[in-house]
Amino acid sequence: xxxxxxxxxxxxxxxxxxxxxxxxxxxxxxxxxxxxxxxxxxxxxxxxxxxxxxxxxxxxxxxxxxxxxxxxxxxxxxxxxxxxxxxxxxxxxxxxxxxxxxxxxxxxxxxxxxxxxxxxxxxxxxxxxxxxxxxxxxxxxxxxxxxxxxxxxxxxxxxxxxxxxxxxxxxxxxxxxxxxxxxxxxxxxxxxxxxxxxxxxxxxxxxxxxxxxxxxxxxxxxxxxxxxxxxxxxxxxxxxxxxxxxxxxx
Amino acid sequence: xxxxxxxxxxxxxxxxxxxxxxxxxxxxxxxxxxxxxxxxxxxxxxxxxxxxxxxxxxxxxxxxxxxxxxxxxxxxxxxxxxxxxxxxxxxxxxxxxxxxxxxxxxxxxxxxxxxxxxxxxxxxxxxxxxxxxxxxxxxxxxxxxxxxxxxxxxxxxxxxxxxxxxxxxxxxxxxxxxxxxxxxxxxxxxxxxxxxxxxxxxxxxxxxxxxxxxxxxxxxxxxxxxxxxxxxxxxxxxxxxxxxxxxxxxxxxxxxxxxxxxxxxxxxxxxxxxxxxxxxxxxxxxxxxxxxxxxxxxxxxxxxxxxxxxxxxxxxxxxxxxxxxxxxxxx
Amino acid sequence: xxxxxxxxxxxxxxxxxxxxxxxxxxxxxxxxxxxxxxxxxxxxxxxxxxxxxxxxxxxxxxxxxxxxxxxxxxxxxxxxxxxxxxxxxxxxxxxxxxxxxxxxxxxxxxxxxxxxxxxxxxxxxxxxxxxxxxxxxxxxxxxxxxxxxxxxxxxxxxxxxxxxxxxxxxxxxxxxxxxxxxxxxxxxxxxxxxxxxxxxxxxxxxxxxxxxxxxxxxxxxxxxxxxxxxxxxxxxxxxxxxxxxxxxxxxxxxxxxxxxxxxxxxxxxxxxxxxxxxxxxxxx
Numbered sequence: 105x106x107x108x109x110x111x112x113x114x115x116x117x118x119x120x121x122x123x124x125x126x127x128x129x130x131x132x133x134x135x136x137x138x139x140x141x142x143x144x145x146x147x148x149x150x151x152x153x154x155x156x157x158x159x160x161x162x163x164x165x166x167x168x169x170x171x172x173x174x175x176x177x178x179x180x181x182x183x184x185x186x187x188x189x190x191x192x193x194x195x196x197x198x199x200x201x202x203x204x205x206x207x208x209x210x211x212x213x214x215x216x217x218x219x220x221x222x223x224x225x226x227x228x229x230x231x232x233x234x235x236x237x238x239x240x241x242x243x244x245x246x247x248x249x250x251x252x253x254x255x256x257x258x259x260x261x262x263x264x265x266x267x268x269x270x271x272x273x274x275x276x277x278x279x280x281x282x283x284x285x286x287x288x289x290x291x292x293x294x295x296x297x298x299x300x301x302x303x304x305x306x307x308x309x310x311x312x313x314x315x316x317x318x319x320x321x322x323x324x325x326x327x328x329x330x331x332x333x334x335x336x337x338x339x340x341x342x343x344x345x346x347x348x349x350x351x352x353x354x
Numbered sequence: 355x356x357x358x359x360x361x362x363x364x365x366x367x368x369x370x371x372x373x374x375x376x377x378x379x380x381x382x383x384x385x386x387x388x389x390x391x392x393x394x395x396x397x398x399x400x401x402x403x404x405x406x407x408x409x410x411x412x413x414x415x416x417x418x419x420x421x422x423x424x425x426x427x428x429x430x431x432x433x434x435x436x437x438x439x440x441x442x443x444x445x446x447x448x449x450x451x452x453x454x455x456x457x458x459x460x461x462x463x464x465x466x467x468x469x470x471x472x473x474x475x476x477x478x479x480x481x482x483x484x485x486x487x488x489x490x491x492x493x494x495x496x497x498x499x500x501x502x503x504x505x506x507x508x509x510x511x512x513x514x515x516x517x518x519x520x521x522x523x524x525x526x527x528x529x530x531x532x533x534x535x536x537x538x539x540x541x542x543x544x545x546x547x548x549x550x551x552x553x554x555x556x557x558x559x560x561x562x563x564x565x566x567x568x569x570x571x572x573x574x575x576x577x578x579x580x581x582x583x584x585x586x587x588x589x590x591x592x593x594x595x596x597x598x599x600x601x602x603x604x605x606x607x608x609x610x611x612x613x614x615x616x617x618x619x620x621x622x623x624x625x626x627x628x629x630x631x632x633x634x635x636x637x638x639x640x641x642x643x644x645x646x647x648x649x650x651x652x653x654x655x656x657x658x659x660x661x662x663x664x665x666x667x668x669x670x671x672x673x674x675x676x677x678x679x680x681x682x683x684x685x
Numbered sequence: 686x687x688x689x690x691x692x693x694x695x696x697x698x699x700x701x702x703x704x705x706x707x708x709x710x711x712x713x714x715x716x717x718x719x720x721x722x723x724x725x726x727x728x729x730x731x732x733x734x735x736x737x738x739x740x741x742x743x744x745x746x747x748x749x750x751x752x753x754x755x756x757x758x759x760x761x762x763x764x765x766x767x768x769x770x771x772x773x774x775x776x777x778x779x780x781x782x783x784x785x786x787x788x789x790x791x792x793x794x795x796x797x798x799x800x801x802x803x804x805x806x807x808x809x810x811x812x813x814x815x816x817x818x819x820x821x822x823x824x825x826x827x828x829x830x831x832x833x834x835x836x837x838x839x840x841x842x843x844x845x846x847x848x849x850x851x852x853x854x855x856x857x858x859x860x861x862x863x864x865x866x867x868x869x870x871x872x873x874x875x876x877x878x879x880x881x882x883x884x885x886x887x888x889x890x891x892x893x894x895x896x897x898x899x900x901x902x903x904x905x906x907x908x909x910x911x912x913x914x915x916x917x918x919x920x921x922x923x924x925x926x927x928x929x930x931x932x933x934x935x936x937x938x939x940x941x942x943x944x945x946x947x948x949x950x951x952x953x954x955x956x957x958x959x960x961x962x963x964x965x966x967x968x969x
Contacts (some may be wrong), residue, residue, distance in 0.1 A: 156550060182552040196543035207540045210533050211552035222531040229533075269552055407776060409722075409783075454955050457962045461720055462918070464779060465910045466958065468722075469951060472907035476947025483944065591903055595783055602780065635791035641784030642767070645777050 107134040107169070109273055109303040110155070115164035117150055117327075124150040126327035127164070132303055134169075134272075137295075139306045139318035143347060147327040148307045149191055152275050155305075156188050157181045168273065183212055187271030189262040191278045191307070195250050202246035204261060205233040208268030236264045240294075256287035263294065274298070276306045280313050292316055315339075323347075369516055373509040383620055385512050388519040389577045391616035394600035395526055395609055396569035401598070402607030403530055404562045405542030406463055410471020411597045413451070414567040416589030418444040418574030420478060423491035423584040428484075433497045437575050444571020445564060447474075452563035456556060468591060475589040490585025497579040505579070515576050522572055523610075529565070530609055538562055539607075592634065599637070603644050604651050611653025618652075687819045692936055694816075698825040700932025701832025702895070705887030706905060707912040707924040708839060709880035715919030716852065716876050718775055719768060722782040724884050725906030726789035731756045731885025732897040733797050736804050745807035749889045756885025757878040759789075764877040769870070786902065794899045804892030828890050835883070836925055843921060852876060904947075908935065911954040917967020926965060 110132040117125040125147045132138050140148050153159035155166060157178040166174045173181055196204050206223060209232045210216040224230060237243040240260045242253075250258065259279060266274060276295065280288040288310065295317050298304065308314040314321065321338040323331040331341045338344055373381045393415050401407040418440035425431035425439055451470050458466045478485045485491065496506035503510045529535050540548045541555050548555050578584055587593065596619055604615025622640070626633050644651070650658060710724050721727075735752035739745060763785060771777045806824045813820040843849040851872060854862045863869050888897075895901065912931050916923020934953060938946035957965060 158546060158550065177554075178549040179552050179554050182550055188550060194544060194547050196540055196547065198543055199539060203536060203539075206533075207536060207548070208551050210537070211548075216533045216537055216553065219532050219534045220525075220528045221533075222528070223533045223536045226533065265547070265551065407779075454958050457958055459962060461714075461718070461775060461779075462914065462962065464720060465914060465918075466954075469907045469910045469914065469954060472903065473948050473951040476950075477945065480947055481944045591907075592787070595787070598780070598783070632791055632795065634787045635795070638784045638787030638789075638791065641787065642781055645780045645784065646767075649777065 108132070108167075109134040109136070109169060110305070111167040112155075113165040113167070115151070115154055115166065116162045117147075117154055117159060118162045123327050125154060128324070128327070128329055130322065130329070132273075132305065134303055135300050136320060137304045137306070137318045139308055139314040139321045140324060141308060141311070141314055141321060142324035142330070145326075146324040148324055149277055150327075151324070152188060152277050152305075152307065155275060156186060182269055182271075185270075185272035186275065187266035187269050187273070188275035189259075189266045189277055189279055191281060193255075193258050193262055195258060195261060195265070197250055200247050200249060201237065201242055201253065201261060202233065204250065205237050205242075205246075205264055205268065206230070208265040209233045209236070212269050232268070236268060240264055256283050256290075259283060259287075259291065260294075263291075271302065273303045273305065276304065278307050278309060280308070280310050288313060370513075373512050378508060381509065381512050383624055385508075385515050385580060387613070387617045387620045388515055389573050389580065390597070390600065390620060391613035392519055392522055392573040392576075393570045394597050394604070394612035394616050395523065396566040396573070397597050398601050398604075398606060398609055398612045399526065399530065399538070399569075400562055400566045401601055402605075402609075402612075403535060403542065404538040404559060406559065406563070407598065408455070408467040408471075408563075408566075409464055409591065409594050409598065410451075410467035410469070410474070411566070411570055412589050412591075412593035413471045413474040414444040414448050414570040415574035415577070415597075416478065416584070416593070417447045417474060418571035419578040419581075419584040419588055420485060420491070422575050422578035423486075423494050424484060426495055427491050427493050433495055433579065434499055437497060437579070440575035440578065441568060441571045444574060445568040448564045448567020448571075452560050452567070456560045456563060468594070471589070471594050472591055475586055475591070478589050479586045486585075488586065490583060492583045494578055494582040494584070496582070508580075511580060515580070518572070518576060522569060523613075526569065527609060534558070534561075592637075595641070596637065599641055599644065602649065602651055603640070605654030605657070606651065608651070608653040608657060611651050614652050688940075690817065691819055691821065692940055693933065694821050694825065694829070696933030696936035697929065698828045698832075698894070698932075699936055700928045701828045702887050702891045703905075703908060703912050703932050704832050704836060704924060704928035705883050705890065706909040707916070707928055708835070708921060709883035709887075710909050711913050711916070711919055711921065711924045712839075712883075713877055713880040714913070717768075717873055718773075719778045719782065720775070721880070722779060722906070723763065723786040723789060724782075724880075724909060725902035725904075726786045726793075727756045727760065727881050727884035728888040728891070728905055729793055729897075729902040730759065730789060731888030732804065732892045732901070733793050733888075734885075735889040735892055736797070736802055736897050739804055745804075748804070749886065752889040753882040753886040756888075757882040760881025761874055761878050764874055768877075769873075786906075790899065790902055797897075799899055801896050801898035803896050804889070806893040822894075824893055828894075831890060832928075835886075836921075839921055908950065911951060914954050914964055915957045917964025920964070920966040923964055923966035 108131060110130065112128055112130040115125055115128040116123070128151060140151065142148055150159065154161050157173070157176060161174060165172060168181070168184055168186065171184065173184060196207065206229065209229050213229065215226055215229060234243060237246060240263070242257060242261060242264070245253065253261065263279065279295065280291050283291065292313050295304065295306070306314065306317060315335050318335065320332065320334055322329055323338060323344050325347055330347070331338055331344050372384060393411065397408060397411045421440040421443040422436045425436040426433055431439070455463055455466050455470065479487060481487070497511070497514070498505060505511045505514055537548065537553060537558050541558055545555050600615035600619050601612045602615070603618055604613065605611030623633055626636050648655065706724060706728060710721060713719055713721050731752035734755045735748035738748035738751045767781055768778050771781070810824040810827050812823050814823050814826060843852070851867055854867060859869055908931060912924060912927035915930060916925070916927030930953060931950060935946065935950050938949050942949065
């Protein structure tokens with residue numbers, strides 16, 4: 105029997121009169137690849153902020169592997185296995201590539217509180233950072249400041265940071281935004297190659313990527329779930345076609 | 355690397371030889387540089403490394419100094435015990451103030467630390483029965499640790515301060531190189547991201563605040579036993595601002611830059627005061643000029659130049675950095 | 686009863702001064718996100734200039750005008766020549782204003798010397814008024830009245846005039862305001878000048894009963910900060926509420942525990958901070 109990784113019940117977020125997320129019920133199974141699509145302003149990124157805990161919910165529940173995490177702050181949720189990337193690259197600007205990766209690999213370890221031993225002497229943490237950076241071809245550039253990386257490399261480093269905590273649920277917010285076709289292909293390959301036990305929630309505007317990566321799609325519109333199902337089911341849904349008419353290709 | 359070791363070696367030898375070769379007054383200035391430098395370095399931990407600029411740092415320096423003064427002059431406590439008490443009080447004060455200050459977001463932190471700093475000054479100024487009020491506390495005895503060399507002799511005290519400074523600076527250095535120090539810089543760059551990586555950022559900020567206060571208190575006790583006199587100006591916003599200036603002038607986020615900044619301020623103040631009363635005016639002008647033209651400070655600017663030459667050299671060679679040999683974490 | 690009434694009125698007169706300071710501070714911050722450390726020095730300069738004018742002419746009104754306008758001019762120069770180019774670099778701006786606060790304080794010391802002074806109470810407002818069982822200085826009552834009037838004026842300006850709307854637009858979205866053809870820069874400079882003038886005016890008003898002396902700038906500034914922390918940066922209403930709270934509590938503290946009074950003032954600040962970090966009415 106499949107384990108439910110994530111379940112939300114009536115999840116809501118209001119900003120005054122604006123209902124960014126207006127009662128979202130979601131159920132994602134462990135290991136599932138789920139794409140969240142929808143027009144701009146549908147509430148996709150807000151949904152991610154609610155799931156990660158960076159924005160407090162106005163109502164509803166978030167249940168992660170059977171545990172209610174609605175009231176937990178972000179750092180606790182990361183400890184329970186949530187990792188995320190950001191639509192707008194959110195790295196540590198004045199630190200080097202290696203320092204960025206180290207911050208991520210130290211993140212869930214008690215050694216992060218060590219006030220005396222140099223960070224680089226923590227061999228196992230350094231090795232883990234090295235492994236991640238090498239997997240993404242960034243090890244050679246480990247001394248470089250973030251600003252010297254290409255935009256595509258920065259987006260890849262974003263994913264490195266999210267993976268360092270060994271997440272069970274990975275939230276990818278438009279990982280291919282602004283990337284060239286070659287870079288998009290590389291990222292798609294990475295996402296498809298992730299450990300099958302990791303549950304992936306993917307916000308995407310690029311439909312090709314969404315349909316390649318995901319098994320199921322959830323369509324958001326005005327903060328609510330408009331449609332949900334397999335790729336073909338969603339493609340064939342007349343409501344979904346209507347909202348996308350003229351906005352993009354299905 | 356060899357060049358740096360040589361520089362350090364020369365520095366240590368010079369520091370050890372100093373009292374034997376220069377006039378006593380010069381030794382006194384170097385001692386003050388170390389004391390204020392330590393305070394500035396502890397502020398750098400907060401401001402440069404964590405991104406929390408405190409305008410009330412003199413409160414901890416002063417609280418420690420006053421504790422020493424009150425205990426030794428009013429209650430005739432042994433100097434050694436007063437020393438420990440001074441550091442303890444400063445730490446406790448930072449622990450209390452830190453609870454408030456770390457609740458503040460953004461620019462409020464600045465204002466709150468300023469307000470708390472001046473509030474502490476107000477305590478020193480008005481609570482005359484305990485603090486001596488405007489007159490301060492004169493007659494602090496010299497430090498006595500039962501050593502064969504009397505610390506009443508300024509030259510001996512210089513060596514004591516040199517040792518104490520060296521120890522404290524070493525601890526701060528290890529702290530900024532450690533995972534904890536790295537986390538502080540992460541918080542400075544992007545606190546939200548840090549939370550999402552699993553860090554309880556409030557705890558880091560709070561601990562940094564208390565540690566900074568503790569080291570400032572340590573500096574304050576060293577000061578009290580040297581100056582033998584403590585008064586309200588030691589806690590005034592002007593003193594806190596001087597600390598901030600030392601950090602900026604020396605280079606925020608470089609740890610030893612603020613030591614250089616302290617040296618500049620101490621020697622400049624000494625020079626200026628010999629000719630004119632207008633030190634505060636000069637201080638203000640130096641402040642403005644530094645912000646306008648040298649915001650990275652001496653060490654910050656030097657480091658930028660060094661990094662650029664290193665990168666150009668590496669690019670010219672075409673070779674990537676060697677694995678694990680080049681320390682990446684900031685000095 | 687007599688004691689409490691006197692304390693209340695003393696507190697309110699001090700609150701009026703604090704309001705003049707804090708409203709300027711919060712105006713400048715709300716508009717330009719600048720924390721003006723030199724605000725205390727504006728208070729000081731306003732008082733000293735007024736002192737000189739009164740000593741020369743005996744005319745309090747002229748002195749008040751001179752004090753406010755001089756400080757406004759200083760503010761304009763400071764903002765245009767130094768602060769404007771650090772738009773959005775908040776830390777640099779704060780450091781600059783801190784540097785200037787030392788320059789102004791020392792210049793004042795140089796020009797006017799170290800002795801404490803008192804601006805003579807204007808003869809029209811000398812003496813006391815009978816209020817029930819007690820007498821209360823007329824001048825202090827006038828200060829309360831003036832403070833209230835300024836509060837009302839500022840509120841009307843902000844809410845009911847075209848200038849107020851322009852200012853609010855410039856605050857909400859500078860780029861957009863510029864795009865609409867609103868000349869944002871003169872508005873910002875003008876508002877900075879108003880904020881400065883308020884502080885200078887506060888110095889003048891406070892001259893007769895708080896005195897004019899070196900160091901008064903460093904003493905009132907943290908109080909003004911406590912007010913804006915309590916009231917919330919950027920909120921005029923907050924400045925009013927905070928001023929009354931701090932003014933009355935400060936006076937009470939001085940009367941009841943004089944040795945600890947300056948320190949205990951920060952207790953309400955701490956309480957507010959613990960409950961609402963952005964202040965009672967703050968927008969953060």
